[in-house]
Each structure stands twice: as structure tokens, then as C-alpha cells.
Amino acid sequence: MTRYFEVHQRDGAARTGSLYLNNTIPTPAVIDPSSLKPEAEGDIIYPGSQWHFGNGKAATQATLKLRERVGKNKLIIMPSCTYSSMVAGDVTCEKIDVPADEGPTGIAYSERDPETTRDLYVADGIGCHEGNPRRLLAELMKVRKNIAPDSALYAPNIALPENVAMLIYLGVDILDTTRATIAAFEDKYMTSAGFIHLDRLAELPCCCAHCSGTSAKEVKGMDKKQRARLLEKHNIATLEAEVALVRQRIRSASLREYVEGRCRHDPALVAMLRLSDVEYDFLEERTALFKPAPLLATTSESLTRPEVVRFARRVQQRYTPPEKDILLLLPCSARKPYSISMTHSRFRKALGKNLKLVQEVIITSPLGIVPRELEVTYPAAHYDTTVTGYWDAEEHRWVEECLEDFLLKHPYKHIVAHVEDEYRSICENVSKKLGLEITYTSDGNVTSPTSLHKLEDTMKELCSGLSYRGDYRRDMLKAIADYQFGAGAGEKLLPPDSKIKAPFPRYQAFLDKEQLITLIPENGTIALTIEGAKRIIETGDYVVNIDDFVPRGSILAPGVIDADERIRPNDEVFICGDKAFCVGRAAMSGPEMIHSSRGIAVDVRHVKKL
Numbered sequence: 001m002t003r004y005f006e007v008h009q010r011d012g013a014a015r016t017g018s019l020y021l022n023n024t025i026p027t028p029a030v031i032d033p034s035s036l037k038p039e040a041e042g043d044i045i046y047p048g049s050q051w052h053f054g055n056g057k058a059a060t061q062a063t064l065k066l067r068e069r070v071g072k073n074k075l076i077i078m079p080s081c082t083y084s085s086m087v088a089g090d091v092t093c094e095k096i097d098v099p100a101d102e103g104p105t106g107i108a109y110s111e112r113d114p115e116t117t118r119d120l121y122v123a124d125g126i127g128c129h130e131g132n133p134r135r136l137l138a139e140l141m142k143v144r145k146n147i148a149p150d151s152a153l154y155a156p157n158i159a160l161p162e163n164v165a166m167l168i169y170l171g172v173d174i175l176d177t178t179r180a181t182i183a184a185f186e187d188k189y190m191t192s193a194g195f196i197h198l199d200r201l202a203e204l205p206c207c208c209a210h211c212s213g214t215s216a217k218e219v220k221g222m223d224k225k226q227r228a229r230l231l232e233k234h235n236i237a238t239l240e241a242e243v244a245l246v247r248q249r250i251r252s253a254s255l256r257e258y259v260e261g262r263c264r265h266d267p268a269l270v271a272m273l274r275l276s277d278v279e280y281d282f283l284e285e286r287t288a289l290f291k292p293a294p295l296l297a298t299t300s301e302s303l304t305r306p307e308v309v310r311f312a313r314r315v316q317q318r319y320t321p322p323e324k325d326i327l328l329l330l331p332c333s334a335r336k337p338y339s340i341s342m343t344h345s346r347f348r349k350a351l352g353k354n355l356k357l358v359q360e361v362i363i364t365s366p367l368g369i370v371p372r373e374l375e376v377t378y379p380a381a382h383y384d385t386t387v388t389g390y391w392d393a394e395e396h397r398w399v400e401e402c403l404e405d406f407l408l409k410h411p412y413k414h415i416v417a418h419v420e421d422e423y424r425s426i427c428e429n430v431s432k433k434l435g436l437e438i439t440y441t442s443d444g445n446v447t448s449p450t451s452l453h454k455l456e457d458t459m460k461e462l463c464s465g466l467s468y469r470g471d472y473r474r475d476m477l478k479a480i481a482d483y484q485f486g487a488g489a490g491e492k493l494l495p496p497d498s499k500i501k502a503p504f505p506r507y508q509a510f511l512d513k514e515q516l517i518t519l520i521p522e523n524g525t526i527a528l529t530i531e532g533a534k535r536i537i538e539t540g541d542y543v544v545n546i547d548d549f550v551p552r553g554s555i556l557a558p559g560v561i562d563a564d565e566r567i568r569p570n571d572e573v574f575i576c577g578d579k580a581f582c583v584g585r586a587a588m589s590g591p592e593m594i595h596s597s598r599g600i601a602v603d604v605r606h607v608k609k610l
């Protein structure tokens with residue numbers, strides 16, 4: 001059980017937290033490895049390896065003595081046999097038998113002796129994999145997956161200003177200054193875009209306290225020791241500034257955008273980003289249903305980030321369009337939600353009363369396709385992308401795949417596309433591939449009077465004699481419910497006699513004057529009342545089981561007995577216990593609720609005592 005480390009904010013696998021020791025250490029943090037020596041009186045202590053003590057028994061004795069001397073507010077890392085994880089065979093450490101409840105402890109992670117509930121784990125030897133992105137990623141993910149989510153992860157001897165954003169993005173909490181010191185003694189001047197050898201520096205590109213009082217010429221003239229000390233101070237300051245910025249990006253839920261930019265200085269880091277996206281399950285499990293920050297799609301990796309892939313997969317697996325005969329494909333707009341943009345207002349005006357007879361689907365990069373009913377749901381109304389009119393081959397292929405999948409799953413009598421340029425070429429490719437006929441209504445410019453008339457006339461002709469009894473507002477709420485809770489949830493939540501009120505998009509659904517649902521426009525998700533939750537609770541999805549208590553305000557992780565593994569941070573969840581039935585928002589993922597012993601698991605909104 002971890003009692004000395006707590007996670008505060010999460011952004012994907014990255015998190016901010018606190019190590020509660022003599023002094024509280026905010027994480028992600030950079031520590032000085034020399035402060036780990038017992039005589040340094042630091043808050044984290046490493047008494048030395050088992051080799052140093054001679055054997056496991058002596059090491060245990062020394063560690064117990066150390067605990068007695070330093071008290072219970074300092075974290076002691078257990079003496080290990082330090083060998084790299086690349087060492088094969090049956091090299092084993094003797095078990096150091098210092099109880100975890102005698103104060104905070106850490107230990108080198110070992111597959112051979114998997115312990116999972118220390119306050120801190122050391123990814124020993126991780127620095128060996130620095131030049132091997134595949135291996136480094138695999139090792140980091142392995143440790144992160146196997147230890148408790150509320151254990152801190154320390155990656156020693158690897159931090160550089162250019163790689164810390166990536167390491168923290170993958171779940172590292174503590175780094176150290178080893179590399180910054182070594183670099184200083186090699187005359188390497190660190191910057192967030194990689195190091196520059198002192199010989200090549202004409203000026204010092206830094207305003208830190210150590211650089212501002214001197215010049216490149218002066219530093220070059222210093223004796224070796226003096227020079228190394230100054231470079232070391234600068235290197236550490238640069239590293240710390242970078243980590244502080246990363247902490248801020250986590251708080252503002254925008255670390256992914258930062259990592260996409262930061263990794264460009266090192267091909268191995270770009271490789272790591274791409275390889276990590278292939279490990280979709282690892283990142284997606286930790287990625288919130290929605291974020292408070294806009295999603296900026298400015299690189300080719302934006303197409304594979306977990307939020308984008310998850311949206312496309314949920315459209316494929318959870319979305320069921322209302323039964324209509326005509327599909328209208330439209331281009332996206334810069335303004336979101338699309339329907340309030342100037343271009344989409346014109347399209348919809350041209351459709352007139354036929355609008356409700358038509359299924360609208362918007363083609364866009366990087367999301368692929370967005371059914372009109374999901375246009376307000378994160379990230380559909382929250383992304384911004386680089387617009388040049390040119391789409392690269394990957395974007396083309398990705399969007400085509402999404403459209404192709406939709407058309408294969410949902411057959412229509414007529415498909416109309418009111419699109420130009422790249423959007424048209426996507427439609428043409430898919431139409432050719434699937435042998436489907438698509439009617440094009442745009443004549444060079446989607447908003448020209450000729451094009452809009454053609455759209456109007458085509459729709460009039462196709463829609464004549466058709467009728468649709470559904471209500472767009474109910475369709476939208478149903479689609480969002482399916483998106484959040486799984487296919488079929490919307491049908492259960494919104495019976496045909498339910499009433500929808502309020503203006504777009506702040507919809508509310510009522511049944512017999514009892515409110516069931518509110519659509520939250522800021523993130524396009526729905527919040528349920530107790531009455532609403534009762535309608536879908538029997539599916540057993542998105543349920544958190546708690547002990548026999550009545551929650552007030554929030555539920556802490558230790559109070560959770562079990563949780564649906566599909567729960568993501570910010571998911572709407574249903575809390576079931578012997579004494580209460582509640583509705584709330586998840587503050588952490590389902591797996592994290594199960595395996596954590598600290599922190600808020602759910603923010604509760606409605607409580608019904610049983």
C-alpha cells in the first residue's frame with residue numbers, strides 16, 4: 001500500500017503528484033543523485049548496493065539501522081544488486097526484509113521478484129536503452145504496467161532536457177541530474193533542443209542565473225574544474241526548467257502537443273512517439289474522455305494520437321445512425337461545432353425542410369468522419385488543424401478508411417457529396433473502391449449560389465415522398481449516449497415518449513417531468529440524473545462498486561471494491577454499494593481505481609441512499 005505518494009492531475013500516462021516525505025516533493029521531479037547518499041541527509045536515501053554490504057543479511061541490518069536513525073519521514077530505497085535488465089540468466093538479489101509499513105520505501109523494479117506496492121520503483125539500468133527507442137519504450141511500459149498506479153517511478157541516469165517530456169509522457173515521475181553533470185564535464189552545454197559543444201558556442205543562449213553573469217569566451221577561458229562546475233549548474237537549471245514546463249503542460253492537459261513538438265530534435269524520440277502510438281491500449285486506458293484544452297493536430301503523429309483513434313473507433317463500434325435513406329457528405333469547417341459555421345449554415349439552409357430526412361456526415365482530418373449527431377462531442381468540436389488545402393498521403397488514407405468503414409456498415413439508397421478538392425478525391429476513391437454511386441452537387445465552390453442550388457434541387461428530388469418521424473435532438477443525445485456507454489445505451493435511456501428541452505446544444509431529456517439527461521456543451525458529453533442512470537444500470541457497464549457507505553462529495557480509491565475496466569478519467573459512472581446508488585464523474589481510470597490506495601476515484605454528483 002502506497003501511503004507516501006499521491007497522483008494529483010493526469011494527462012494520459014503523465015501525472016503530477018506529491019511524495020509526502022520530510023518535505024513534500026512535487027512530481028515530476030529532478031533529483032540530485034548525490035543527495036541519495038545517507039550522509040547527504042536528503043529525503044530519499046539509497047544506502048548502497050548489496051555488493052557494497054557484502055550480502056543480503058548485512059544489507060538488511062544496515063537498512064533497518066538507517067531507518068531507526070532517520071525516522072519514518074524519509075524514503076529508503078532498498079539495497080539492490082545493481083545490474084542492468086539486459087543481464088540474462090538467474091542473477092538474483094537476496095530479499096531485503098525491511099517492512100514497507102515502517103516508513104516510505106523504494107526498490108529497484110525486478111521482474112524476477114515482482115513487488116507492486118512500494119512507494120517508489122527504480123527503473124534500474126533504463127539508461128542503457130537510450131539509443132534504442134523500441135527497447136526503452138518496452139521497458140518503461142513494462143514497469144509502469146506492473147507496479148501500482150500510485151507508486152512513483154524513478155528513471156535514473158537518462159534525463160536530458162530534450163527527452164524528459166517524452167519520459168514523463170510515458171509515466172515517469174522522478175528523474176535525476178546524472179547526465180547533466182556528466183555532460184558538463186564533457187564541455188557539453190545543454191539546451192532543450194539538444195546539447196552544443198562549448199567550443200562551438202559563440203554566445204551563451206540562456207539567461208539563467210549562472211549564464212547571465214558571464215560570456216561564452218569567458219567560460220572557454222576557465223580552468224577545467226571551474227568550467228565544469230558552471231556548465232553543470234547551467235545544465236541542471238535547463239533540465240529543471242524543462243521539467244517545470246512539462247508539469248505545467250500536464251496541469252493544462254496539453255502535454256501531447258508539447259511532446260509532438262519537442263521530440264523533433266532527436267530521431268530516436270520521434271520513433272518513440274510513433275511506437276508508443278502503436279501501443280494504443282497503454283495510452284488510451286490513461287487518456288481522459290475529454291480534456292479542458294483544445295486538441296491541436298499539427299503533425300503527422302496527430303493522426304495516431306489516442307484521442308483521435310478512440311473517436312474513430314467509437315464511431316465505428318458504438319455509433320448507429322438513425323434510419324434514413326439519404327446520406328449527405330460534407331466538408332469540415334474551421335468553426336466548431338460545424339453547424340454554427342457560416343458554410344454549414346448555408347448548406348443547411350439549402351436543405352430546408354429536407355434537412356431532417358438526410359443523414360449528415362462530415363469529412364475531416366484528423367478525425368476521419370464525424371456524424372452530425374456527434375459534432376459537439378470531444379474532440380469533434382475541440383480540435384484545430386493546420387489548413388493548407390493540401391492533405392498528405394497518410395491523412396488521405398486514414399480518412400478514406402474511416403469513410404469506407406462507415407459506408408460498408410451503413411448502406412444508403414442515395415449518397416450525395418457536397419464537397420470539393422481533397423474531400424472530393426477521398427469520396428471518389430472510396431466510391432470507386434466500394435462500387436458505390438455518389439452524386440456530387442458542388443460546382444467548383446461549395447458555397448457558390450450554383451452549388452447551393454444544385455444541392456437544394458438534388459435533395460428536393462431525392463427526398464420527395466420520404467418522411468422521418470424521429471427528432472434530431474433525441475438522435476443526438478442517443479448518439480452521444482452510445483458514444484459514452486456503448487451501443488444501445490441511447491435506446492435504453494431515451495424512450496420514444498421522452499421530451500427534449502432547451503436550445504442547442506444544451507439539451508435536456510425528461511420523462512414524465514422527471515429529468516434524465518443533460519448535455520454539457522463544453523465537452524459534448526451527457527450527464528445523467530439518478531433516474532437516467534437507473535435506466536441503463538442493469539447493463540453493468542461503467543459501474544464502480546463501493547463498500548457499504550454513503551459517499552459525500554467524492555469517493556476515494558480505497559473505498560472502491562471493483563470498477564469497470566473500460567472507465568476512463570472524466571467518464572460518467574454509476575456507483576453501486578449496499579447503502580447508496582450514485583452518479584458521478586471518474587477522476588481516474590477503472591484499472592487505476594482498482595489498483596490504487598490513494599486519491600480521488602470519483603467525483604459524486606447525485607446520491608440516493610438505499
Ligand SMILES: [Zn+2]
Nearest residue numbers: 206208211234
Ligand atoms: Zn544557463
